[in-house]
Each structure stands twice: as structure tokens, then as C-alpha cells.
Amino acid sequence: MNPALKSILLYIHPLPESILEEIDLYFQEQTFPKNHLLLKEGRPCQYLWFMEKGAARYFHTTEEGKEANVWFSFDRDILASAPSFANQSPTHESIQLMEDSTLFAISFHDFHRLLQKHHTFALWYIKLIEKFYITQIEDRIGDLQFLSAKQRYEKLLLLFPDISNRVSLGHIASYLNITQETLSRIRAGKM
Amino acid sequence: MNPALKSILLYIHPLPESILEEIDLYFQEQTFPKNHLLLKEGRPCQYLWFMEKGAARYFHTTEEGKEANVWFSFDRDILASAPSFANQSPTHESIQLMEDSTLFAISFHDFHRLLQKHHTFALWYIKLIEKFYITQIEDRIGDLQFLSAKQRYEKLLLLFPDISNRVSLGHIASYLNITQETLSRIRAGKM
């Protein structure tokens, strides 16, 4: 098994070697170029990905046809539209790569079979949701509700100190739910 | 087993009768008066509750000592601070009842044992998270990010048509992340 994949899987929660070997059969390594659309609005999210190396943004398309970023993922992170993957329903959010990226993919079908077959894998998945989803998303809501634009930006920098080098100002501003102009002024110390 | 509890459990996902009977041993029916604090900031969330009948608000306490509502729960809903229950870590959000309420409670300890013991129960819990948490919370973020105060209010009314009769204007405004004055003006058609 690819050591990078193995370390991501085990970081979430221990899994016995026998199951790891079985899981390995279902994961496919994929590389995509910068700007590749991993998941498109309206389609069900059929894969769960692990990002070995790269960067991605999740975004909504508003009624006026504008894009609004709602999430970022970088190296060693998990990627999927959680509600769409869970229900195999059309996704509201698209996922696009912002760098050339290497990923490991498992299909919903295979994933679902592993859940049904192995109690241990179901417990592992519960940990995955708790660790990568529940905790992070509650923080995000709190930030939007309680922090000013400047505070949100400062918190993002704490979380991803090198984000300015990897992601354009426009994409960061969109994620913070402010305009490019406002973020530019925050950076210049004018707010 | 109490029929109300049974119907809530089965609504989430089917469970075999044998496990239902075992679960029943661990659930306690509780009634509390209006204003009772079910969960207090700083404590771990040690129970998962099912609300048979009643109303509750989740709130944060800001640095200036003000309270800000982040969620409501009514009849036949699930209650817990998800991140705190999952990790048994101190909660950032408190839960308070807004009406006299009847609940069923199960402790984290018992819940965890059921997860470890029964594969079926683990799969049921995954459904619970997917249905009651993932879908709802993504919506909430989208609303805060993309809708105006008025649109957020209208959407809340669609979801809970009778909320105005059960919850004070101040509590609703706080949940919508606006001031009481603004909500009053929205209601009066002045915005």
C-alpha cells in the first residue's frame, strides 16, 4: 500500500492490517492538472478523495452566475462534498483544483460495501466524520457569525500560514465572504 | 419501549427488534421545566437527547458576555453538541430549554458501548449524523454566507412556520445574526 495513503488512513483512526490490504484494492491513485474540476454542481459526488499533495477549493455558483468559495483543502486532507456523497444526491458545491494535485480516490459503491462488511471500517468512518467534518464545520459557522472580516482573515492565516503564496487574493476573499478590494485593504493595514 | 422514542429511532434508519430492546435499557425519559440549562459551556456533552416534545436553543457566550443563538431544536429532534459529544471535550455551546420539555437521554458511555458492540448500531449512527447533521449544517453555512437578513428570516419561517409563537423575537433575531430592532423592522415590512 502506498505509504502516504496508509499514513492518512491511520492518522484518522487505527485499522487492522487485513482491512488496510483490502481497502488498498479499492483506492486508485490519480493525478490532475491545475484547474481540473473534480466535482461539478448538479452531479452526485461519487468519490471520496484523499489529497496526497495539492490544493483545492469548494465553491457555489450564485444565481447571478458568480462563484463563491466555501472551503479549501490542501495536502493530506480529505475531499468530498459530504452531503452529496452521503446521499448520492446532486451536489450544490463544485470542487476545483488550484494546483497540480495527486489524489487517492475510492468510489461510493466500494466505500459503502466496506462499511457494510466491516464493523471496524464503520467505526473508522465515524472517526473520520467526527475529526474532519464536525469539528471543522462548527468552527466555520462560528467564524462567519462572530468574527469581523479582518479577524476571519487573521484566523485563516493562523490555520494556513502559507496560503497567500498558494491561493490568489480573489479566492481567499471569496472564502472569507468579502470582496477582493476589502481583503486588499485589510492586507494593506487600512482596515 | 416508549412508542415516541421508537418512532424517532426508526425514522433515522431501521434497527432490528433485538437491538431496540437493548437500546431501551439505556434510555432514560426526563422532563425539565422551561429555562432549564441542559448543557453548560465548558462542560463535556455527556448525553445525547431525543426531544419528544419541547423547544431548545443552542447558544454561545461572547467575550462581552452576550449570548448568541446558533441553533434551535423542537419536537422529535435530536439534541447534543456534536463536537463535544464526539470528543467528550468541553463544549463551546450551551443548550437551554425554551419550553417545558420531555426528552429521552442516553449517556456517552452507553452510546459508545452500543457502537462497539453492534455493527448495525454503528451504521445507524452514521445515518443519524448524515441525516440530522451534515445536511442541515451545510445549509446553515450557505444561508449565513449568501442570504440577506430578510431572506434568512423568510427561510426560517418556511422551515418552522409556528416559530413566532414559540420563540421570542430576541431569540430569533440572535439566531439570524441580526439585532432585535432589525428583525422588528423586517416583520413590519420596513426592510
Place this chain on the structure above:
DNA sequence: TGTAGTTTTTGATGTACATCAAAAGTATTT
């Protein structure tokens, strides 16, 4: 190295909402 395309910055103006202050309405207690 120059030219076109993109990203970022700067300035002027507008607006959705907050804040502050007070009045009006409702519910609760005596």
C-alpha cells in the same frame, strides 16, 4: 523585450445593517 492578460491596489460613493435612546405594548405579580 514588448504586449496582452490577469491580479491587486486605490479612490469615491452607496447601503444593509448596527447602535443608541426612548416610547409603546404585553405579561406577571401584588
Place this chain on the structure above:
DNA sequence: AAATACTTTTGATGTACATCAAAAACTACA
């Protein structure tokens, strides 16, 4: 029914951000 406390409304003013327009600074590649 009067007194008290709480909730909701109204009005005046303030502010954090958006929007619009254009200049400046990077980036790419012919």
C-alpha cells in the same frame, strides 16, 4: 386595577463593508 418587569417597536445616527471605476503591478508568452 396598579405596579413592575419584560418584549417589541420606532426614530436618529453611525459604520463595516459593498459597488463601481480606473490605475498600477505583476505574469506569460510571442
